[in-house]
Amino acid sequence: METANENTEVYYREELHSIKEEVASLRNEFSRFLQRANQQHIEGMLDEMRKSFMKPMVDYLCEDASERMHSQMTRDCKMRDLCETAFRDVLQETAGLVGRGKIDAETLKLYRDRMDGLKKEAKTPNCSRCFSEASSLFEKQVKLMRSLQIYEERDEGIKKPDISEIEPDRLVSEVCEPVANRQRLLMLKALSGESKTFSELSKLTGLRGGNLLFHLQKLLETAMVLQRSERGDYIITRKGYSTLQGLSRIYSEIEQD
Template sequence: MSELISESSSTSLEKEIRALRLELNEFRNEVTTGKTHSLLNEFKNQCAGDFLNASLGNNLNSIRNESNECTMWDHCEPVFTEYFDSLSGFAIKGELSDDNVSSIRNKFGQMKERAAEESKKCLNCFQHAETCFETQIEMLQEMGFCKPDNGDIQVQDLPEDQISILIGDALSSAARVQILKALHDDAKSFTALSKLTKLRGGNLLFHLDKLQSKGLIRQREERGEYQITLQGLNLMNSLIDVTKAMSFRV
């Protein structure tokens, strides 16, 4: 009898040990998977930061060339460096969200306005820096480093005033939609846009200024080519879904 009890206890103990081993293995897998995801995210964020840091020198050299050996360069260089470093800092921490990028844009926009009051030459440098910044943002977004903040937005959360001002005003003209379509894939000169839209002089300039004021397009430099901004690109891509949903004829 005692031997039977002993065998039964041994079998029960073996089952408990096997169960514990299974639980331990599952726990290890979960921990390993969690660590793997964490390490991958850290690596991804570091790659984004390294990409931005590596391009900093090229951006500064490009802006310096635009300055035409301005005597204020030594004063402005730290300003531009901080501008790009702030983007790199968010990237390394995995915080490249729309809100954080917008905060950098707004801060830089304020500096740009003050620079415009000081000198036209200063404005050229700031516009060139802004172009470099937007190019980096577009590349980061294409590589999947930027995180949208509005994934859970609901209909009731839509900002009425901002939408009506941005879309209602900017897209109330077929000519402006045509300009955005023309700039969707490539930057174009004023002359090229004039040929495409059949608009001349002040008429075309009116529509370009309207789109620029809404942040949908920008001019690379004074009298340079026009190009669509990230906001303009997102808007046009969103309109594809709207067109499909509304069953418009295309």
């Protein structure tokens, strides 16, 4: 009789162990399903965000290029109007690339070659100032494309960066410092859902005037947010949103420990 009871206990222990393994397997499958679903949701949100702020961003880049070239080019030059038009046309075309999604290296090379072609037509020593300003604006646009992750230079001979290649000073100044402040983090979090005006951000953070402007400037300088020129409201960039995603993952792992 005792032997039968022992056999029964062994049977149920084995069954219980089998059930636990099945539950663990189902839990893992469900967890993977949620991760895939969350990733699809995030990608969908990013696509919607990109569509919503790409046009105002392109408008801002075009306006910025026109204003900067008009104000910074050499004034006492008979070629000024012709050159200003040529530079503005190139910069507005490259700004328009931002709204088209992914940009390949060959396309940007064509515009670099076009800029070089204009430079070869330089006639006076003063031309260097104008070309310098145009080149600066072009590189500013390229930097924004990288920040939005719609353009990436590829070189098969260069290995991908790893942790050992992290530059602490740059990481602190461009990522850690901008979000190491409660008000700035509140602003980024709010902007991840929709654009906000200066007044709305003031109400959200409790900051006024110059104090709010100081914190906004930190986010603007590090390309975490952009300001739409025609309305003056603020929108988050891909860099800002990616930073929030990274912080969310870190927070989630800390909570689990």
